[in-house]
Amino acid sequence: MPTPERTSTAAIIAAGRDILESDGLSGLTMQAVAARVGVRAPSLYKRVRDRDALIVGVVEAVIDDLSAELEGVERELASGGGDSAEGVLAALAATYRGFALAHPEGFRLMFTASAPLASLDRAAGPVRRASAAAVGEEDALDAARLVTAWMTGFLQMELGGAFRLGGDIDQAFDYGLRHLLRGLAR
Amino acid sequence: MPTPERTSTAAIIAAGRDILESDGLSGLTMQAVAARVGVRAPSLYKRVRDRDALIVGVVEAVIDDLSAELEGVERELASGGGDSAEGVLAALAATYRGFALAHPEGFRLMFTASAPLASLDRAAGPVRRASAAAVGEEDALDAARLVTAWMTGFLQMELGGAFRLGGDIDQAFDYGLRHLLRGLAR
DNA sequence: ACCTGAACACCGTTCAAGT
DNA sequence: ACCTGAACACCGTTCAAGT
Numbered sequence: 001m002p003t004p005e006r007t008s009t010a011a012i013i014a015a016g017r018d019i020l021e022s023d024g025l026s027g028l029t030m031q032a033v034a035a036r037v038g039v040r041a042p043s044l045y046k047r048v049r050d051r052d053a054l055i056v057g058v059v060e061a062v063i064d065d066l067s068a069e070l071e072g073v074e075r076e077l078a079s080g081g082g083d084s085a086e087g088v089l090a091a092l093a094a095t096y097r098g099f100a101l102a103h104p105e106g107f108r109l110m111f112t113a114s115a116p117l118a119s120l121d122r123a124a125g126p127v128r129r130a131s132a133a134a135v136g137e138e139d140a141l142d143a144a145r146l147v148t149a150w151m152t153g154f155l156q157m158e159l160g161g162a163f164r165l166g167g168d169i170d171q172a173f174d175y176g177l178r179h180l181l182r183g184l185a186r
Numbered sequence: 187m188p189t190p191e192r193t194s195t196a197a198i199i200a201a202g203r204d205i206l207e208s209d210g211l212s213g214l215t216m217q218a219v220a221a222r223v224g225v226r227a228p229s230l231y232k233r234v235r236d237r238d239a240l241i242v243g244v245v246e247a248v249i250d251d252l253s254a255e256l257e258g259v260e261r262e263l264a265s266g267g268g269d270s271a272e273g274v275l276a277a278l279a280a281t282y283r284g285f286a287l288a289h290p291e292g293f294r295l296m297f298t299a300s301a302p303l304a305s306l307d308r309a310a311g312p313v314r315r316a317s318a319a320a321v322g323e324e325d326a327l328d329a330a331r332l333v334t335a336w337m338t339g340f341l342q343m344e345l346g347g348a349f350r351l352g353g354d355i356d357q358a359f360d361y362g363l364r365h366l367l368r369g370l371a372r
Numbered sequence: 373a374c375c376t377g378a379a380c381a382c383c384g385t386t387c388a389a390g391t
Numbered sequence: 392a393c394c395t396g397a398a399c400a401c402c403g404t405t406c407a408a409g410t
Contacts, residue, residue, distance in 0.1 A: 003391065003393045030384060042385075043394055051384065111342050112298070117350055124351070141353045142361035145343070146336065149362065153339025154331070156297050164303055165310070167327045175328035176335065183369025189374045189410065216403060228404075229375055237403065 007037040009047045009057075016058040020105045025112075028055070055113050062106035063119040066099050070126040085134035086181045092127055093151055093177055100155040108159060111152065124148065135184055143184055150180055193223040195233045195243075202244040206291045211298075214241070241299050248292035249305040252285050256312040271319035272367045278313055279337055279363055286341040294345060297338065310334065321370055329370055336366055 015036040020028050030051055034041040048054045073095050077083045083091075100107040127148055132140035154176060156162075163169050201222040206214050216237055220227040234240045259281050263269045269277075286293040313334055318326035340362060342348075349355050 005393070029382090031382090039393095040395055041383090042387085042396085045385075046393070108298075111346050111348070112294075114347060120348060121351060139361070141351075142358045143365070145340070145349070145353075145358045146362040146365060149339035149343055150332065150336040151339065152342060153335035153337065156338060156342065157331070157335055160297050161300060162297070162306060163331070165307060165327075167331075172328045172331045175325070176332040179329070179332060179369040180366070181369070183365035183367070191374070215401090217401090225374095226376055227402090228377085228406085231404075232374070 007039050007043070007047075011037050012044060012047055012054065013057045013061050016054055017061060017106065020058060020109065021103060024105055025055075025109065028058075030054075055109070056115065058106070059109050059113045059115045060119050062103060063110060063115055063123050065103075066096075066110075067119070067123045067125070069095055069099055070123065074126045074129070085130055086185075088130040089127070089134060089147060089181065090177060092130060093147070093173075096151050097155060097173065100159065104159050107155065111156070131184075134181075135186060146184070147180060150176060193225050193229070193233075197223050198230060198233055198240065199243045199247050202240055203247060203292065206244060206295065207289060210291055211241075211295065214244075216240075241295070242301065244292070245295050245299045245301045246305050248289060249296060249301055249309050251289075252282075252296075253305070253309040253311070255281055255285055256309065260312045260315070271316055272371075274316040275313070275320060275333060275367065276363055278316060279333070279359075282337050283341060283359065286345065290345050293341065297342070317370075320367075321372060332370070333366060336362060 012033060015033050016028060019032050019036065023032070028051075030041040030044055033054070034044055044054070048057065070092055073091050074088065077088050077091060124144065128140060128144040131144040131147060135143045154173060158169060163172070198219060201219050202214060205218050205222065209218070214237075216227040216230055219240070220230055230240070234243065256278055259277050260274065263274050263277060310330065314326060314330040317330040317333060321329045340359060344355060349358070
């Protein structure tokens, strides 16, 4: 006899994201997720293969959100017109940092759990296109990797508390961005 | 009646590092470490508070090794003389990358598990001093953070397979280093 | 003094049985 | 068709009992 579904994959992923941010990766247990969506842990296996697959789903959702934010900035600045490629890169960097500080656990997980290639590709698009505008198509990939690697490493360090030695973090971010763009200028 | 010790903290940490590199963090269990040093899991609690403390000990040992390598490069180039600050930074970056590729799990853990401040401070020394020589004392900390963040992010991405989209990774590293130094040049 | 078996709590996962 | 209790394997951790 058919029974109505009591939850959904989307609800499970959403619950996973909430729990991840509040309790960290170790708190992201099948039982915690099940309790939040109102079923027992074994029922989750109807929708996700195992805990690893759930984590990948969560990471994918996080990356999609980040992509949407970056694409939004890209669109705004394009429609406004008159923005230099450097200005676009600066805006993307600020957005990237804002996202990391707003979703620290999800951001860290992006580089721990292996996300689907398509997600990463989409997220890399805006910086990649702004880099092409700044340095030309030939060096675009290398330049985008330079910018992305710096942002990623900086935020990893900021979130991990590696900047405990002092100094102004906002200023360090600004210094890094300025000198990075200077190194890329043609 | 006193009994001779059958293991030591040093042996436990060393076993932890081996297991970490071969089986990853999830394989680093108390039982696996105990088996490797020849005791039962409960005996480990005589020397380490819990699994988290063991992980911190492993990370500290990894950072100390990295620090020693970086200091070795610093010493060599100083005694050789005639090396520009940029040359020293390039050599340190190559050493940093070599270490990450040789000990990928340990390297990743450096930014996941929170290491003691003193360890991080020591590891940051060589890049910090080379940066001071390159850009002057006032901007040294910001410049060192720019270089370190880029290296860290780049390697995090390389190890995590975020470069699956193609392109030559060695060339991307070289491109990044060159343009970074260009951005820092006075 | 150090080591161990036994025990407990907790988690991931499977599966037969319920509706 | 979906959900659940029961069960199993595995892990971290504690502790009384061994030597």
